Amino acid sequence: MNVSTNELLLALRAPTSGWLAAVICALDEALLDPDFSEQHRDMLRSLLDAGQVPANVAAASQERLQRFEEAVQTLHEALVGDDETAADVLVARPQLKLCASAA
Incomplete structure (x- = not known):
């Protein structure tokens, strides 16, 4: 059975299509990875x-998957720092404020 792009797009609009979307996103990432072989597809x-x-x-x-998540967390901590949370990093960013000139 071949499913057209339009059929997939229509199916993804359904409120119950969360798992379909998750699987398609994971599959899209996998297909970009050269280590995801034909044997894996089979x-x-x-x-x-x-x-x-x-x-x-x-x-x-x-x-x-747990080991993979731990590896991602370790990488995140190495990049961001283990004592900073993502919220701390966001707070630390400068904020742009627009001001009207009185002149």
Whole structure:
């Protein structure tokens, strides 16, 4: 079954399409990554065809995702600093204020 771009855009307008959007965003990122191989694509196709994710695969995926999130957090802390939160960084930015001239 080939789905047209217009069908996908229409489906994404539905209030219940949150998961579809999340999966498409993740797939878009994956397809840009040269490490996402044809073998990975085949594995995803087989999961979709099966209509379920085996429990042990789901658990292993959760563990791997947790390690990935930790790596991203570590990178964030290295770039921003571990004692600064994102809110602190935003507050520290100068603010532009528009003033009318009295002259």
